[in-house]
Amino acid sequence: MLTQRSRYALRALIFIARSGGIAPVPISAIAGDQKLPRKFLEIILLDLKNGGVVESFRGKMGGYRLARPASQISFGEIIRMIEGPLALVPCVSVSAYQRCADCFEETTCVIRKVMLTVRDNTASILDNTSLADLSIEREAA
Amino acid sequence: MLTQRSRYALRALIFIARSGGIAPVPISAIAGDQKLPRKFLEIILLDLKNGGVVESFRGKMGGYRLARPASQISFGEIIRMIEGPLALVPCVSVSAYQRCADCFEETTCVIRKVMLTVRDNTASILDNTSLADLSIEREAA
DNA sequence: GAGGAATTCGAGAAATATATATAAATCAGA
DNA sequence: TCTGATTTATATATATTTCTCGAATTCCTC
Numbered sequence: 001m002l003t004q005r006s007r008y009a010l011r012a013l014i015f016i017a018r019s020g021g022i023a024p025v026p027i028s029a030i031a032g033d034q035k036l037p038r039k040f041l042e043i044i045l046l047d048l049k050n051g052g053v054v055e056s057f058r059g060k061m062g063g064y065r066l067a068r069p070a071s072q073i074s075f076g077e078i079i080r081m082i083e084g085p086l087a088l089v090p091c092v093s094v095s096a097y098q099r100c101a102d103c104f105e106e107t108t109c110v111i112r113k114v115m116l117t118v119r120d121n122t123a124s125i126l127d128n129t130s131l132a133d134l135s136i137e138r139e140a141a
Numbered sequence: 142m143l144t145q146r147s148r149y150a151l152r153a154l155i156f157i158a159r160s161g162g163i164a165p166v167p168i169s170a171i172a173g174d175q176k177l178p179r180k181f182l183e184i185i186l187l188d189l190k191n192g193g194v195v196e197s198f199r200g201k202m203g204g205y206r207l208a209r210p211a212s213q214i215s216f217g218e219i220i221r222m223i224e225g226p227l228a229l230v231p232c233v234s235v236s237a238y239q240r241c242a243d244c245f246e247e248t249t250c251v252i253r254k255v256m257l258t259v260r261d262n263t264a265s266i267l268d269n270t271s272l273a274d275l276s277i278e279r280e281a282a
Numbered sequence: 283g284a285g286g287a288a289t290t291c292g293a294g295a296a297a298t299a300t301a302t303a304t305a306a307a308t309c310a311g312a
Numbered sequence: 313t314c315t316g317a318t319t320t321a322t323a324t325a326t327a328t329t330t331c332t333c334g335a336a337t338t339c340c341t342c
Contacts, residue, residue: 002229003301010252026316040303046318059311060315075255088143110275111151114216114266121262125255134251145329167289181330187291200338201288 006083008036009044013078016054017070017131024056024063044082051081069132076126086126087119094123147224149177150185154219157195158211158272165197165204185223192222210273217267227267228260235264 011034019025027045031038045064048054055067066073080086080095087093091100092115099106106112152175160166168186172179186205189195196208207214221227221236228234232241233256240247247253 001226001231005301007230007252014251028316037303039305042317043303049317056317057311058309058315058317061312062310062316064317085142089148090142110155111148114270114274118263118266121266122259125259125262129255133255144327169289178330180332181328183290183292190290197290198338199288199290199336202339203289203337205290 002079002083005040005044006079008034008041009048009078009082010075012036012041012045013048013053013066013073013131014134016064016066017073017134022065023061024065026063029063047082048078053078053081066131071130071132073131074127075129075131076123079126086122087115089115092116092119094119143220143224146181146185147220149175149182150189150219150223151216153177153182153186154189154194154207154214154272155275157205157207158214158275163206165202165206167204170204188223189219194219194222207272212271212273214272215268216270216272217264220267227263228256230256233257233260235260 012030015030015034016025019029027038027042030036030045031041045054045056049056049064052067053073054064056062056064076086085093085096087096089100089111090096090098091103091106091109091112100109103109103112153171156171156175157166160170168179168182171177172182186195186197190197190205190208193208194214195205197203197205217227226234226237228237230241230253231237231239232244232247232250232253241250241253244250244253
């Protein structure tokens with residue numbers, strides 16, 4: 001299951017994408033509307049900023065704005081950034097590959113084969129869904 | 142990513158399935174061959190026993206044995222038992238459904254729609270792969 | 283049938299890591 | 313000078329992983 005951080009990140013970004021034009025959205029607006037703990041949200045948005053998903057503006061009229069068009073920000077990218085690899089085991093992760101400690105032969109490992117299929121399926125869905133793929137309604141997850 | 146517990150569970154069960162006939166396999170044999178921490182493995186196997194996946198026999202010549210044919214024990218069942226729901230968010234879990242705290246309208250939630258697709262894909266793979274689907278080689282994950 | 287050896291069972295403890303959340307102090311822009 | 317992001321620190325809770333110790337159970341041998 002995803003951690004709270006990832007879910008908050010998704011909700012915050014969707015909110016920004018919807019509110020979004022040129023004017024940045026202040027944290028208080030996001031936290032207020034989506035009912036997210038404000039200070040916790042700050043940390044998450046900072047991570048997203050460092051990851052190049054959003055950009056921030058200080059001072060009056062400041063806040064957060066998508067760093068790219070919503071259509072170019074995928075669910076997969078967001079989850080990888082906040083949560084970590086989509087893969088269920090390190091040896092099938094593309095973004096954070098790591099050989100298993102006691103693996104005898106990766107190419108013949110049954111577990112790996114299954115997990116690789118799962119990863120590829122998951123990735124193809126999440127990487128092909130962007131913040132632009134949203135309906136009018138409000139969200140929560 | 143799966144926790145260590147789940148990976149150990151999978152490896153242990155595959156080992157049992159392979160060694161397996163009528164005679165139970167002692168923990169020490171599993172821990173030794175698969176290089177798993179023995180006492181930690183005990184706890185995991187106990188969970189699997191309570192979940193009805195394996196059965197245990199005490200005393201000399203004791204150990205663990207699959208409670209059902211390997212073909213009737215799926216990866217999905219094992220992971221759900223040890224790790225928890227396959228779903229990435231509670232509101233799309235079949236085994237442990239829970240409505241999201243601040244959800245406005247589940248049927249129109251974009252996040253939910255995507256996560257549901259991912260869950261269904263993942264579940265169909267993991268639930269249709271059993272301990273019987275293994276090659277001759279030894280495994281590690 | 284009594285004793286010893288192998289083995290699971292169960293309760294804790296403990297060290298470590300991660301997740302979640304809050305608070306205070308600081309910095310930069312309008 | 314005000315607003316809001318940034319940074320740093322702290323608190324709390326929960327999960328993970330591993331280890332220790334002491335049982336209870338069953339088989340085997342004498």
